[in-house]
Amino acid sequence: MLAAADEFAAIFTRWRVWFLMANQDISLRYRRSLLGPFWISLAMASLIIGLGLLYSQIFHQPFKEYVSFIAAGLVAWTLLSGLLLESCNVVMESDGHLRALPLPLSLFAARMVFRNLIIFGHNLLVVVLMLFIFQHRISPLIVLALPGLAIMLLFGFGVALILGPLSARFRDIPQVMASFVQLAFFLTPIFWRASQLKASNPVVVLNPLFHFVELIRQPLLGHVPTLLNWGVALAVTAVSLALALVVQAYTRRKLFLWL
Amino acid sequence: MARINLDHIDFNYPVYQVAGRSLKLSAMRRISGGPSGVVQVRAIRDLSLQLEDGDRLGLIGRNGSGKSTLLRVVAGLAHPQRGRVDIQGRVVALIDKGLGINPELSGEANIELPLRFLGATEAEIKHARTWVPAFTNLNEFIHLPFRTYSEGMKARLTFALSTVIDADILVLDEWLSAGDINFVDKAEAQLTSMLNRTRILVFASHSLELIRHTCTKVLWMDGGRMVRFGEPDEVIDEYTVAMRQAEAAM
Numbered sequence: 001m002l003a004a005a006d007e008f009a010a011i012f013t014r015w016r017v018w019f020l021m022a023n024q025d026i027s028l029r030y031r032r033s034l035l036g037p038f039w040i041s042l043a044m045a046s047l048i049i050g051l052g053l054l055y056s057q058i059f060h061q062p063f064k065e066y067v068s069f070i071a072a073g074l075v076a077w078t079l080l081s082g083l084l085l086e087s088c089n090v091v092m093e094s095d096g097h098l099r100a101l102p103l104p105l106s107l108f109a110a111r112m113v114f115r116n117l118i119i120f121g122h123n124l125l126v127v128v129l130m131l132f133i134f135q136h137r138i139s140p141l142i143v144l145a146l147p148g149l150a151i152m153l154l155f156g157f158g159v160a161l162i163l164g165p166l167s168a169r170f171r172d173i174p175q176v177m178a179s180f181v182q183l184a185f186f187l188t189p190i191f192w193r194a195s196q197l198k199a200s201n202p203v204v205v206l207n208p209l210f211h212f213v214e215l216i217r218q219p220l221l222g223h224v225p226t227l228l229n230w231g232v233a234l235a236v237t238a239v240s241l242a243l244a245l246v247v248q249a250y251t252r253r254k255l256f257l258w259l
Numbered sequence: 260m261a262r263i264n265l266d267h268i269d270f271n272y273p274v275y276q277v278a279g280r281s282l283k284l285s286a287m288r289r290i291s292g293g294p295s296g297v298v299q300v301r302a303i304r305d306l307s308l309q310l311e312d313g314d315r316l317g318l319i320g321r322n323g324s325g326k327s328t329l330l331r332v333v334a335g336l337a338h339p340q341r342g343r344v345d346i347q348g349r350v351v352a353l354i355d356k357g358l359g360i361n362p363e364l365s366g367e368a369n370i371e372l373p374l375r376f377l378g379a380t381e382a383e384i385k386h387a388r389t390w391v392p393a394f395t396n397l398n399e400f401i402h403l404p405f406r407t408y409s410e411g412m413k414a415r416l417t418f419a420l421s422t423v424i425d426a427d428i429l430v431l432d433e434w435l436s437a438g439d440i441n442f443v444d445k446a447e448a449q450l451t452s453m454l455n456r457t458r459i460l461v462f463a464s465h466s467l468e469l470i471r472h473t474c475t476k477v478l479w480m481d482g483g484r485m486v487r488f489g490e491p492d493e494v495i496d497e498y499t500v501a502m503r504q505a506e507a508a509m
Contacts, residue, residue, distance in 0.1 A: 017375045024361050024372070031363055100355035101376055102335035170282035253338035256331070257273055 004248035007104035018107045022114035040122040048074055048130060055191050064134040068221060073190040075120065075127045076152075076216035080209060081181050082116045083156030088174035090164035095259045105248070105255065109160035113153050120149075131220065139222030148215025148225065151233050155212065158240030165251040168258040184209055208236045261348030261427040261458040263310040263333060268342030270303040270328055270483075302328040303339065304483040310459050310476075317474035317491065318463040319498055325483040326463040327432065330354060333461050334430045348427030348458060351377055355432075357417040362406035366397055366416055369405055379424045391419045394449070396442075418446060422453045429457040433464040467495050 011018065030036045051074070052067035059066070090108045097103060132138055167173040187203055189196075190213065194204045204210055211232040218225045279285065279297045303325050310316055318326040331337040332344060334352035359373035370391050374384050392401045395415040400408065408416070454460060454473070464470050470477060470491060477494040479486040487494045 014375070017372070020372045020375065024364070028361065028363055096355065097358060097376065099336070100358050101352055102350075103376065169280075170285065171280040172282050176282075256337050 004245050004252055007248060007252070008106050008245070010104040011106050011110045014104075014107060015110075017103070018110035018114055021107075021111040022118060025111070025115045026118050037118070037122055040119050041126045044075065044078070044123045045126045045130070048126070051191055059192065059196075068131055068134050069193070069217075070191055071127045071130045072217040072220035073213060075123045075220070076213045077185065077188065077190050078123055079116055079120045079149075079216075080152060080156075080212055081185065082119065083113065083152070084159060084181050085174075085177060086112050086116065087156065087160040087163040088167040088177050090160045091168040091255065091259070095168075098255065099259050105161060105164065105252075106157075109157050109164060112160055113156045116156065117153060127220065135222075139219075141219050141222050141224060144219035144224060145216045148212075148219065148233070151215060151237050152212050155233070155237040155240055158237065158244040161244035162240065162247045165247060165255050165258070168255065169251075188213060208232055211236075260312055262312075262345070263308065263347075263428065263459060263461070264343070264345040265306060265308040265332070266343040266345075268303055268306050268332065268339035268344060269301070270332060270337055270339045272300045272302050272328075274298045274300055302483050303332070305342075306483070306485055307342075308478070308485075308488075310461070312458045314476055315454070315460040315474040316462065317470035317477045318461070318480060319465075319467065319470060319477060319495070320480035320486075324480040326480055327354075328483075329478075329480070330430050330432060330461060330463055333428070346428065349378070349425075350428045350430060351424060351426030352430040353377075353421050353432065354430065357413075357420075360405055360417065360420075363404055365403055366395070366401040366405060366408070367392065369416070370420065373420045374424060377424055383424045387420070387423045390423060391416070394419045394445075418449075422449050425453075425456050427457070428459045428461070429454070431460065431462045433462075433466070467499065471495055 026037055030039055033039060035042060048067060048071045052063065052070050055061070055070070056063045056066040087109075090112050091098065091105065094108050097108075098105075128138065128142075163173060163177065167177075184207075188207055188209045189204060194210070197204055205228075211229045214225050214229040215233055218229070273279075275297055306325075306329070308316075318329060320326050328337060330352070331354065332339060333346065334350060334354060335346065336352070336354075338344075357373070359376045360369050361372070367388075370387050371384055374387055379387070395401070395412070397408075397412060397416065400412060405413065405416070460474070462470070462474065474491050476489065477491045478488045479494050479498050487497055
C-alpha cells in the first residue's frame with residue numbers, strides 16, 4: 001500500500017512527463033489541420049446548436065434558455081464521459097512504454113486527465129461565449145465551477161487507476177464501459193431536465209454522474225450546486241481514490257504480465 | 260555505491276488465451292470450473308546473482324533463454340514471483356529503441372520527453388539541449404520533424420539521447436551500438452565514456468566479441484537457468500563449444 005501511495009506521488013515529482021505527453025497527444029490529434037485543436041470547439045458549438053434547435057421544439061422550451069442549459073450540461077458531460085471512457089485505455093495505449101521502462105502508472109493516468117482538461121478548456125470557450133450571447137451576462141458564481149472541476153478530475157484520476165490495469169487484464173472492460181457511458185448519457189439529465197421527473201426519482205438522485213455534472217453545470221448557469229450534489233460527488237471521488245490505491249497495491253507487480 | 264542482489268528468483272509469464280482475457284468468461288469459469296485459459300511460461304528459474312561497482316555483466320544464450328526477462332527484472336519492470344530482488348543505485352534501462360520520440364515533432368522538441376522517461380534531472384536535460392544537436396550534427400534538420408530524417412540521422416539522434424545521461428546501473432539490450440552511426444569513432448568514444456561513468460552494466464547481446472571486450476563477467480543462460488557464470492573468456496569459449504556440438508548433433 002505504501003509503495004502504491006509512493007507511485008501516486010510521482011505525479012508531483014515528475015509532472016513534466018504527463019504534462020508533455022498530454023500536450024503531444026493533443027497536438028498530434030489535430031496536427032496539420034487548419035483550426036488545430038479548435039476543431040474541438042467547433043464540434044461542440046455545432047452539437048449544442050443542433051441539439052438546442054431540435055429539443056427546444058420537442059420539449060416546448062424557450063430556445064435561448066434551453067440552449068444555455070444544454071451547453072452547460074454538455075461541456076460537463078463531455079469531460080466526464082471522456083474521463084470514464086479513456087480511463088480504460090491508460091495502460092493499453094502506453095503498453096510500449098510500460099514494457100520498457102519502470103514508469104509509475106499514475107503518470108499515465110494524469111496524462112489522460114490532463115488531456116481531457118485541455119479539451120474541456122477548448123469546449124468551455126465555446127460555452128462561455130454562447131452563454132454570453134444567449135444570456136447577455138456571465139454570473140460571478142461561475143468560479144464555483146472550479147472546485148467542481150477539480151473534483152471531477154480527481155474522480156477521473158481514480159477511475160483511471162482502477163479501470164486502466166483491470167482493462168489490461170480483462171480486455172472486455174472497455175466495451176462494457178462504452179455501452180455503460182452511452183446508456184448513462186440518456187439516463188443523466190443533460191438534454192432533458194431533472195425537474196421533468198418527480199423530485200425523488202431514483203434515476204436522478206441515485207445517479208452519481210448527475211451530481212458530478214451539476215457541480216459544473218449549475219455554476220455556469222449562475223446557480224449554486226446543492227449540498228447533496230457536493231456530498232455525493234465528494235464521497236464517490238473519495239471511494240474511487242481509495243479503491244485506486246487498493247487496485248494499485250494489488251496490480252502493481254503484475255501489470256507487466258498483462259501487457 | 261551501486262549493488263544488484265538477486266536471490267533465488269523465479270519468474271513466470273502467464274500466456275493468456277483469448278478466453279483468459281475475458282472478464283465474462285473468467286467469471287463464469289470461477290463459478291462453473293473448467294480450464295483457466297492461462298498457461299504459465301517459466302522464463303527464469305532459481306537464479307541468484309550478485310553484482311557490485313565495476314562489474315560489467317554480459318548475458319549470453321539462445322533466443323528465449325531468459326536474457327531479456329533478466330534485463331527487465333534488473334530494470335524493475337518484471338517482479339519475480341519468488342525470491343528476493345535488491346537493487347541500489349539509479350537504474351537507466353535502454354531496452355526499447357527511441358522510446359518517447361514523437362515522429363511528428365522536430366529533433367529539438369524530441370529531446371525532453373525521452374530523457375524525462377529515463378528519469379533525467381533538470382541539469383541533464385539542460386545539458387542535453389545543447390549537447391545533442393552538437394553531437395548529432397543534424398544542423399538545420401534539428402528543426403524539422405523526426406519522420407523526415409534519414410535512417411542514419413534517426414540512429415544518430417536515438418544514440419545521442421540514449422548516451423547523454425549517467426546511470427549507476429545501466430541495463431542495455433543489444434540494439435545500442437556505435438555500428439550503425441556513420442561517425443563510428445566519435446560514437447565509440449561516447450559509448451566508452453558513458454560505460455566508464457556507469458558503475459554496473461548489465462548487457463545482453465548475441466555478439467560474443469562485443470561481450471568479450473566489454474564485459475568483466477559473463478552469464479550463460481539456458482531455459483531460464485544459469486548454465487555458467489564467470490570470466491568472459493572461459494564462459495564464452497565453453498559456450499561456443501556447446502553451440503558447435505549442438506549444431507553438429509542436428
